[in-house]
Amino acid sequence: MSAADAVTDSLENLRARFIDVRDGKPADYIPQLALADPDAFGLALVSMDGHRYSAGEADTAFTLQSVSKPFVYALALSLLGLDEVSRWVGAEPSGEAFNAISLEPDTGRPANAMVNAGAIVTTALIPDTPDEPAFDRILRCLGRFAGRELDVDEEVFSSESATGDRNRALAYLIRSTGTMPVDPVHAVDRYFRQCATRVTAVDLATMAATLAYGGVNPVTGEEVVSAEVAARVLAVMATCGMYNGSGDWLLRVGLPAKSGVSGGLIAVGPARFGVATYSPPLDATGGSVRGHAALEAMSQRYGLHLMLNPALPGSTVTLVTTADDLPSAPSAEHERVLHEQVGVVVAQGSIDFTAAERVLYALDESGPNGESVVLDLRDVTAIDSVALAMLHTGLARLLSDGRRAAVVDPRDLLGPPDVVRNRTGQDLPRYATREDAVEGCAQALAGGS
Numbered sequence: 001m002s003a004a005d006a007v008t009d010s011l012e013n014l015r016a017r018f019i020d021v022r023d024g025k026p027a028d029y030i031p032q033l034a035l036a037d038p039d040a041f042g043l044a045l046v047s048m049d050g051h052r053y054s055a056g057e058a059d060t061a062f063t064l065q066s067v068s069k070p071f072v073y074a075l076a077l078s079l080l081g082l083d084e085v086s087r088w089v090g091a092e093p094s095g096e097a098f099n100a101i102s103l104e105p106d107t108g109r110p111a112n113a114m115v116n117a118g119a120i121v122t123t124a125l126i127p128d129t130p131d132e133p134a135f136d137r138i139l140r141c142l143g144r145f146a147g148r149e150l151d152v153d154e155e156v157f158s159s160e161s162a163t164g165d166r167n168r169a170l171a172y173l174i175r176s177t178g179t180m181p182v183d184p185v186h187a188v189d190r191y192f193r194q195c196a197t198r199v200t201a202v203d204l205a206t207m208a209a210t211l212a213y214g215g216v217n218p219v220t221g222e223e224v225v226s227a228e229v230a231a232r233v234l235a236v237m238a239t240c241g242m243y244n245g246s247g248d249w250l251l252r253v254g255l256p257a258k259s260g261v262s263g264g265l266i267a268v269g270p271a272r273f274g275v276a277t278y279s280p281p282l283d284a285t286g287g288s289v290r291g292h293a294a295l296e297a298m299s300q301r302y303g304l305h306l307m308l309n310p311a312l313p314g315s316t317v318t319l320v321t322t323a324d325d326l327p328s329a330p331s332a333e334h335e336r337v338l339h340e341q342v343g344v345v346v347a348q349g350s351i352d353f354t355a356a357e358r359v360l361y362a363l364d365e366s367g368p369n370g371e372s373v374v375l376d377l378r379d380v381t382a383i384d385s386v387a388l389a390m391l392h393t394g395l396a397r398l399l400s401d402g403r404r405a406a407v408v409d410p411r412d413l414l415g416p417p418d419v420v421r422n423r424t425g426q427d428l429p430r431y432a433t434r435e436d437a438v439e440g441c442a443q444a445l446a447g448g449s
């Protein structure tokens with residue numbers, strides 16, 4: 001037993017809660033998929049530290065099917081950029097089934113890259129290189145997301161290839177509107193291979209976690225795609241990933257997700273985790289019945305809905321104090337200056353845009369008589385680039401308003417002193433301790449300088 005087994009327990013509990021659900025049945029329009037074990041039910045979760053947790057049939061191999069789509073879309077965005085990809089495929093929820101014979105009336109493009117039409121075009125956009133055929137690039141990319149080399153289930157591939165006339169029809173329809181970049185036969189062949197790529201629930205959770213972690217695989221540490229690409233893929237997953245069930249999914253579960261007809265399902269908690277389930281029986285939208293139920297319950301139980309972000313009182317980053325807790329001052333007058341004229345703002349934790357706003361607001365509020373303020377950054381763990389620029393600008397404004405400021409910044413989080421001087425146009429005194437900073441301010445006040 002270990003402490004972290006508590007996380008595994010929560011997956012086991014979800015499995016136990018939904019294993020007896022008997023609704024739905026495995027896809028059979030691809031004959032090979034009908035052979036899947038309807039009782040298999042695996043769950044896996046991968047954290048941003050690359051810790052993996054699983055329950056049930058999490059190491060059982062199955063084919064990616066449509067869960068491949070967001071990852072190939074990520075590859076297309078990486079290789080071609082959003083503008084070029086958007087010439088070929090849209091980003092609007094279609095409100096239709098995954099295999100709808102439907103294109104945007106005005107542009108002739110497929111509505112989005114999550115429905116079959118859009119995925120076939122997206123796959124077709126990946127160019128061959130002199131050293132590597134397009135499909136090998138796709139397979140290698142999927143493997144980088146999963147953190148291991150993946151292969152194709154040839155039986156599932158042949159099975160879909162033998163019966164996939166609807167997708168073939170879609171590819172020809174797309175060509176007729178001028179939005180198919182390659183021969184439809186090649187496009188569909190590649191797409192079927194991509195769908196037949198073999199994974200486990202643990203692989204899927206790792207792939208989802210890579211999107212959650214800004215495109216970096218948290219298990220291998222490899223940057224698979226940029227943070228910008230990962231964010232865009234998650235946006236399309238949130239609005240289109242569950243097809244004609246996407247709105248209801250976002251409402252109830254509140255996480256970007258992607259389903260596949262083999263029974264795989266992924267959901268992403270951005271900057272938090274990737275989670276995946278495997279259970280073959282499907283609902284009317286072609287998504288896993290047990291997977292859907294388990295992820296909905298998990299989201300509710302653990303408060304994972306993206307739009308649910310109650311302010312955490314403990315994460316307050318600033319604390320406005322006067323210099324009460326300082327060592328005794330040499331004279332009564334000196335002490336009065338310390339107490340009444342020097343405010344102290346203590347920032348804590350990691351400072352992003354919203355935290356920087358709090359810090360800056362607190363600086364304005366501090367300094368009971370509007371004189372000096374000390375910004376103490378010793379408990380700050382990180383400042384992102386946006387927050388850093390805001391702090392520089394805010395401190396510069398403070399100084400140009402005639403207020404005196406000093407920072408306690410022994411680790412130079414604000415950048416080297418001359419960076420700050422150049423940005424603020426004035427000298428911003430820095431100290432290693434709060435006592436010295438307050439004392440420095442008090443002396444400057446006493447000296448009238």
Ligand SMILES: NC(=O)CC[C@H](N)C(=O)O
Pocket residue numbers: 064065066067098099116160167192195259260261262286
């Ligand atoms: N929703 C899915 O998983 C569909 C993928 C499947 N290969 C198809 O094109 O029909």
